[in-house]
Amino acid sequence: MACSVHNHHTTSWLFALVALLFAETLAHRSNALWTNRNSSTPGVGGGSSSLQVPARRCRPEHAAALLQLKRSSFTFIESSTGGCLYDNTTLSSWIEGTDCCRWESVACDRISGSVTGLDLSFRSGGINGSGLHPALFSLTSLKHLVLDGNYFCGTQLPASGFERLTRLEDLSLQFCNISGAIPPSFADLHSLKTISLALNNFSGSTFPLWITRLKRLKVLDFHGMGLSGTIPSSLKNLSRLEFIDLSKNELHGNIPLSDGNVLRNLRSIDMSGNSFTGEIQASIFTQPALKYLDLSFNCLSGHIEEFQNPSATLRYICLSNNKFTGAIPTSFSQLRALTDLQLDSNNFAGTLDLYPYLMLRNLSSITASNNPFLSVSADDRGESTNNTSITELYFASCSLARVPSVLKYLPRLYYLDLSNNSIHGNIPNWILRNMSSLHLHHNLFTKVGQFPAYTFIDDLDLSFNKLGGLVPFPFMAWELDYSNNKFSSITPLDFLRMVRVTPSIKLANNKLSGRIPYMECHQDYNLTILDLSGNNFSGSVPPYLLKGCGNALEAVNLRDNNLNGTWPDEMGESCYLVVIDLHGNQIQGRLPRSLASCIFLQELDIGGNKFVDVFPSWLGNNPILRLLILRSNKFYGPLSIPDGKKNHVVATGYFSGIQIMDLAENSFNGVLPTGLFDAFKAMRMVWVDYLLDSGLLERDAYFSGLPYSASVDVAMKQQYMRNINVPTDLAVIDLSDNRFSGSIPKAIGNLVDLHALNLSHNAFSGNIPAEFGRLSNVESLDLSWNHLTGSIPPAMASLTSLEVLNLSYNDLSGSIPSGRQFSTFPSSSFQGGNQGLYGCPLPVRCNLTRPPSGASAPAPPALATATNQSFEAVILWLFVGSGYGVGIAVSIVLQMTCCGRHMNNALEKIASCIA
Incomplete structure (x- = not known):
């Protein structure tokens, strides 16, 4: 488990620690100044002294500078055009003629009346505008300056001016939308104890070397700034440093802080999310003050040696997502203050003995997942191993062959992940007690018992095992995943009870049969996701799954069963369905x-059924419908555009969001409407850009948390590709095996984001549109088995992404374009009919100067004839993300050549990831 996505149970104390460390150097002094502005100056009649010095009024020149600063400051108002608008209405207490020491966000020295503190952060009204006004730098007595959370609209900090603030001890400019370079004038701030420029855009800037000259520095926070380069070894000379955060940058090289002799005062180190390399010294784990260490998401490597004198203060260690090798030091188990140990996604080897860690009474979490050469063991010493502090253990992908029995002596173990191992046999009954999250998926378990009475579990994943028999249901749950097992039966009453209380139920690819338990529509159940695909359910679909019913159901997947009957005519008025998959019934x-009332519908797959209907043009009004699969049904008639939209398809957004349209193997006929493809806006741009351009981003985000993907087959020709995490701009059109006629619309050439187009086995005539030369992203193009005439447009030779081309069985003539991708296509791409074609790669002489006599192409054969062609399946998994967290696994049949450029690139990327 990566440190950056660790659940809130283990990180709540972490945020408190970071806040404490930062507050001790900033807020301890600053807050005292702006909350007790009338208190005595330290050393001159302090709070416990009997001598009180009257507070002096603010110095006039400082008041004037502050008023000038106010006049130049603005409160940000978001512009409808995306620009920066400002409204000068903040800092209402800053009134000319009044004592500025009593103004909000201002602190003064009681003796001199000089302004010593200024907090203009977003918590105090803000100073938003186009940059810092020079008046700020006339406040030379400033010790504390906090400008967090302001909005400077991407401007740069002034190159000069800060050098005048020589007394400045605390400087914080976090999250201010600053860009450009870090001013070199900061190097003259020798009094600085705290500096934070975090969460600004300093991309292109290297780590500033002048930092090492600030000998009094205690807090250095440069996280999320886009810094590059290396950290100078002289950084270790900052002997007073207590807190350093350089996370989420682009830094590389060695980490100089691994020398234990210079870390005596460091309490928190965060270098995560960079590209640091090399080894770390084990002495870093022996520092007397260190509490927090995060080096995750780097490229650190090598062995971590054992160490003596372990730190008595170190609580949190995160070394995840690096390349560490060798054994995990047993010395980690001697860190008495340790609460969290995160070692996942490395190459640690050997055996991790849990027993010594059970003796750590503060330890709450160990994560060692995704270390394929690591095994975990623990001696079962009975009640002596009882530990009441451990709540989380993550050992996924650790070559485990059995469940460590010692885990049953951890009464507060609520989160357990043993997935992706080779554990076989029965799932122990004790493991089902008290769990909030239990992941045992991708193992070899063969049996699971029933849950103890009144068991509640948030997240249970037993998928990809060999479990059979009766499906066990807990009393209550949040997410259940029993998919890809051998379960053969469910108790209807238990199933319906879970439907009422469980948002997500997945039982895909089991051996369940019979009818889906029936229940009338109710508005009082919590079911959001139901996946019963890949079973043998029969009978009709219960109304609560397809009618909407005003409930919370968002995704229903019933594909590849034996369901029959009809779809109920009336949908609920409040339909929240996002994904509907009825394929293969x-x-x-x-x-x-x-169904048009389901305004959030994004994916509809009813392929492989017996629907008899005309083209559902009424679905075209939904601007976020991304996927429409009608393949292999009995749809008929033309692809008509409603009368009211014929002349306004673009303006009215007719199927404007469609990205995958598969109408193959039906009885559609007629001429394709010229304007139909003009409206396919999402096929001309990236999905997110489409949402922004259409003003649909908020509507799209409504279901952004839906953690579901359904498998969808989009047949193209000869091969299937299943991929994972397809970009949301994937675009596919398949109109093959119908009876379309007439010319191919030129507007298809404007769909520049189209990846695959299949118009084969129809009766199209005329020329191949020259506009097809604009399909710069197309990878598969099949126009075979039509009546196309004329020559192949020369512009198609410039389609560098094209890997698969089939123009066979037409009546094309002329020279085959040469060069680029056309030199990679086999002769089968052109053979069959096309007697007038000549040139490579046809078997006729490549240097033929005149075309041979041609003959008409044969008529398209029946579908059954086409199925005799042999092919080889290439299967990869790919979720087509919808921008909502709702995705689909698309399977696209594409003809691939063994030396295809994209296939080679993909294999190289996979190999590099594995390496």
Whole structure:
């Protein structure tokens, strides 16, 4: 488990620690100044002294500087055009003629009346505008300056001016939308104890060398700034440093702080999210003050040696996502203050003995997942191993062959992940007690018992095992995943009870049969995701799954069963369905027209059924419908555009969000409407850009947390590709095996984001549109088995992404374009009909100067004939993300050549990741 995504149970104290460390140097002094502005100056009649010195009024020149600063400061108002607008209405107490020492956000010295503190952070009204006004630098007595959370609209800090603030001890400019370079004038601030420029855009800037000249520095916070380069070894000379955060930058090289002799005062180190290399010295774990250490998400490597005199203060260690090798030091188990140990996603080897860690009474979490050469063991010493502090253990992908029995002596173990191992046999009954999250997926378990009475579990994942028999249901749950097992039966009453209380139930790819338990529509159940795909359910679909019913259901997947009947005509008025997958059943009838009321619908797959209907043009009004699969049904008629939209398809957004449209293997006919493809806006740009351009981003984000993906087959020709994490701009059109006629619309050439186009096995005539030369992203193009004439457009030779081309069985003539991708296509891309074509790669002479006599191409054969062609399947998994967290696994049939450029690139990337 990566440190950056660790759950809130282990990080709540972490935020408190970081806040404490930062506050001790900033807030301890600053807060006292702006909350007790009338108290005595330290050393001159302090709070416990009987001598009180009257507070002096603010110095006039300082008041004038502050008023000038106010006049130049603005409160940010978001512009509808995305620009920066400002409103000068903040800092209402800053009134000319009044004592500025009593103004909000201002602190003064009681003796001199000089302004010593200024907090203009977002918590105090703010100073938003186009940059810092020079008046700020006339306040030369400033010791504390906090400008966090302001909005400087991407401007740079002034190159000069800060050098005048020589008394400055605390400087904080976090999250101010500053860009450019870090001013070199900061080097003259020799009194600085705290500096934070975090969460600004200093991309292109290297780590500033002048930092090492600030000998009094205690807090250095440069996280999330885009810094590059290396850290100078002289950084270790900052002997007073207590807190350093350089996380989420682009730094590389060695970490100079691994020399234990210079870390005597360091309490927190965060170098995560960079590209640091090399080894770390084990002495870093012996420092007397260190509490927090995060070196995750780097490229650190080598062995971590054992160490003597372990730190008595170190609580949190995160070394995740590096390249450490060798054994995990047993010395870690001697860190008595340790609460969290995160070692996942490395190359640690050997055996991790849990027993010594059970003796650490503060330890709450160990993460060692994704160390493929590591095993975990623990001696079962009975009640002596009882530990009441450990709540989380993560040992996924650790070559485990059994469940460590010592875990049953951890009464507060609530989060356990043993997934992706080789554990076989029965799931122990004790492991089902008290768990909040239990992940045992991708193992070899064969049996699981029933849950103890009144068991509640947030997240249970038993998928990809060999479990059979009756599906066990806890009393209550939040997420259940039992998919890809051998379960054969469910208790209807238990199933319906879970439907009412469990948001997510996944039972895909088991051996369940019979009818889906029936229940009428209710508005009082919590079911959001239901996946029963890949089973043998029969009968009709219960109404609560397809009618909307005003409930919370968002994704329903019933594909690849034996369901029949019809789709109920009436949908609920409040339909929240996002994903509907009924592919591969025997459902018949027509689509309910009330499905148009499901305004959040993004993916509809009803392929492989017996629907008899015309093209559902009424679905075109939904601007976020991304996927429409009607393949292999009995749809008929033309692809008509409603009368009211014929001349306004673009303006009215007719199917404007569609990205995958598969209408293959039906009985559609007629001429394709010229304007149909003009409206396919999402096929001309990236999905997020489409949402922004259409003003749909907020609507899209409504279901952004839906953690679900359904498998969808989009057949293209000869091969299937299943991929994971396809970009949301994937665009596919398949109109093959229908009866379309007439010319191919030129507007298809404007769909520049189209990746695959299949118009084969129709009756299209005329020329291949020259506009197809604009399809710069197309990878598969199949126009075979039509009546196309004329020559191949020369511009198609510039389609450098094109890997698969099939123009066979047409009546094309002329020279085949040469060069680039066309030199990689086999002769089968052109053979069959096309008697007038000549040139490579046809078997006729490549240097032929005149075309041979041609003959008409044969008529398209029946579909059954096409299925005789042999092919080889290439399967990869790919989720087509919808921008909502709702995705689909798309399987696209593409003809791939063994030396295809994209396939080679993909294999190289996979190999590099594995390495």
